[in-house]
Amino acid sequence: MKLTLxxxxxxxxxxxxLDDITFSFTPGIYGLLGPNGAGKSTMMNLITDNLVPTNGQILFDERNIGELGSEYRRRLGYMPQQQNIYPDLSLRRFLFFMASLKGLKKAESEEDISRYVRMVNLREVLGKKLGTFSGGMKQRALIAQALLGNPDILILDEPTAGLDPKERIRVRNLISEVAKDKIVIIATHVVTDVEFIAKxxxxxxxxxxxxxGSPSELLRELEGKVRNIHIKDEDLPQVNERYKVSNITRDENGVIARIIADSYEDTFANETVRPGLEDLYLYLNGA
Ligand SMILES: Nc1ncnc2c1ncn2[C@@H]1O[C@H](COP(=O)(O)OP(=O)(O)OP(=O)(O)O)[C@@H](O)[C@H]1O
Ligand SMILES: [Mg+2]
Incomplete structure (x- = not known):
């Protein structure tokens, strides 16, 4: 299975x-990272066939998705960025409605709904109105909706936006649990959402x-460029000016700044540390 831009x-x-993107997806989790306005949602709307490209095309197993039409859309699960959720519908009615839009038969709908509400841990609230749900419950309801029909391609646009840390971890684990044999694309600003689960x-x-590339491939670029430097409070302004600072902590001797620098010639005591994806994000997108 292959999806090609x-x-x-x-x-x-x-x-x-979106500017002349060429890329191929195969089964596995992809983390799509970028600042506001980078084009993440635009890419997802094109992949889900909600937007028509100005130029270029999308191929699913070498066939144009425009030509595949509903045959392609049936194999797609999409969780949009905007929480367009119907406040007066119960979760059960919402999911039946979404299942019918996907063309599932009644028996299939029932089976899938019971399976996925259990998976997202919302079985107890099937009869409750969506308007009464917390942010995390809404996000999980939208994930359940995206999973109906067991799609081959799962597109999640900021699935953890607005969630507290516990819910965030729960959603992240859920995604990696359902990802098997699927092409999963997750757009997010939160590097840790995808750092450890993305292929x-x-x-x-x-x-x-x-x-x-894979996280480890990408991090090679920063090898030796990330370091903790030990400074005084009064050094912070010049350090901030000179370097990209990805973290600041304190100990009893003063300030420890985590900096990313192509070369380092200052005299502050320092040690290189293992780079993380957040460092790379900062390195590429500025401070
Ligand atoms: N319907 C539209 N009409 C005009 N410009 C648009 C439209 N949708 C998006 N854009 C512009 O296209 C660019 C990419 O937007 P997009 O929503 O794809 O970014 P994003 O990476 O999803 O951002 P965010 O992280 O804020 O969700 C932005 O400059 C945005 O202003
Ligand atoms: Mg977006």
């Missing part, structure tokens, strides 16, 4: 939101792919 471009009036990371900015 082939010279994919999307322009809104004179704004290029590949795509760093998007200004509609272009800045980097892509």
């Amino acid at each position: 082939d010279g994919l471009t999307k322009t809104y009036k004179d704004k290029v939101a 590949e990371i795509i760093m998007l900015s200004g509609g272009k792919i800045l980097r892509s």
